[in-house]
Amino acid sequence: MIEHLSDAMLNALADDELSLERLETVQQHLETCQSCTAMALQHSRIKSATAKAGQRYAPSTDFQLRMMGQIRRNSSTPQLSRRPKETSLWPGTRFYGWATACVLLLIIATAPLIQIISKRFESVKPDFPAIVTEALDQHIASLAATAAPQVISSDRHTVKPWFQGKLPFSFNLPENLPPGTSLDGANLTYLHNRPAAQLLYSIGKHRVSVYLRQSSAPGTVARFTVQESGFQVARFSAGAIEGIAVSDVDPSRLADLVGLIIGAQTEIDKPSR
C-alpha cells in the first residue's frame, strides 16, 4: 500500500505517462482511496478543461493560404516571402505586388483544397468522443464525490423548478418511472462549456446520470448507445434538447429511462403542477 498519491503522480496519471508497473500500483491505491480517486478525476478534468481553453486562437484563412502558397512557391529555393508589414519582425516588401498577385491566384486555385484541409482540421478533435468522455468523467466524479447533489429530491416538481434561471432552456421529467427507478436529485453542470442539467437517478443500486443541454443544432444529434469503460453511454435528442445518459446498469433498463425522458419532452409546453 502506498501513501496518498503525490501531485507529480496525479499529473503523470492524467497525462498517461505512468509505466505499466506504476500504473498498476496507482490503480490498486485508487480502488481503496476515495480522496485520491477524486483528486485523480479532478486532475483529469482540469487537464481536459485547460486543453479546451488553450485552443483559443486560429489563423486566418488568408494566412493559411499565404503559408501554403509560399511553401509551394519555394520548393526549389526554400525562401519564404515575408508578410507585407512595415512593423514586421522581418521587414521586406520588395515583392509585395507579385506576392499579392500570387496569393490572389492561389486563393482562386486552392479554395476547394482549403475546404478539404479545413474539414480535416475539424475532424481531428470531433465532438462525439470528447463529449462522451466528459459526460462519463462527470458521472464517475459524482459517484466518487462525497458532496450531496445541489438539489436533493425525488419529486420532479421540485427538481425541475430548481433550474429556473440557471439554464437557458426548460425540460420535463417523466412522472411515472419504471419499478425500481427513482429520481435522487440534480446538479447544474457544464458539458463542453455549455450549461447542462445533470439529473441523478437510481435504478436499483445503480446510479444514473442524465445530462440535458440545449441542442446547438436541433434534429442533427444521432441517437446511439456505446459502452465505455464498463459504462453504458446513451446519447439522444428530443426537440431542442440533447441528452446523454451514463450508467453501469443493464442497457435495456437505461434505454427504458431514456425513452421516458424523451417522451416527457413532448409535454414541455404543458404547465408543471
Next chain:
Amino acid sequence: MKLLPWKRDVRRSDTPTAEFESLALPLLPSLFNVAFWLSRDTHDAEDLVQETFLKALRGFGTFERGSNFKAWIFRILRNTFLTSRSGLAAMRTVSLEDELAQNDEFAQGQYPEGAIDRRTPELNLIQMGNREMLQSGMEQLSVPLLEVILLCDVEEMKYKDIALVLNIPIGTVMSRVARARAALRRVIEAQQTSSRRFTHD
C-alpha cells in the same frame, strides 16, 4: 556532445517540399495557437509561424524521417520565439534562476506533496466550465509555465517530446508540469476569491 535525433544525419530528399507540406500544414493551426499565446499579438504570431516555417523548410533535409516532426517544428517555433523581441521581453520578466533551482529539486524526486490541495473540490474547481477564467489564468502564467501547459495539455505531447522541444530533462518536464498546474490552480482560486469578495461587496 550528443546530437539530437534530427541532427544526427543529414539527408537530402528529392521532393522535400511535398513531404514538408504534408507534415507541416496540418500543424499550422496548432503552431499559430501556441505562437499567439506566447506573443499575445496576431501579427507577431503570424511572423513567428512564418519564420518557423522558413527555418523548418530550410532545415528539413536534416530532419530524421520517422522521428517526431511535431516536436521538431515546435522546437523551432519555441527557439524562434525566444530570440524574438517579444520572447526576449517575456523571458526578462521571469526569474529563471529561481525557476531552475526549484526544478532541480523536483527533478531529484522531491515532489511537493504539499502542492496538492485536497480541499479543491470544495473550491468548485471541478466546475471547470468557465473557459474565460481559465484563459485569464493562463495569461497570468510566466512563459516557462505557460509553454509547458500548452505543450502538455493543449498539444497533448508526451513528456519525452516536451523535453525535446524545451531542451530539458524529462524530470524537469514533470516538475514543471506540476508547478504550472499548481500555479494555474492558485491563480484561478485567487480569481474566484476575488470574484466572491466583489459579489459580497
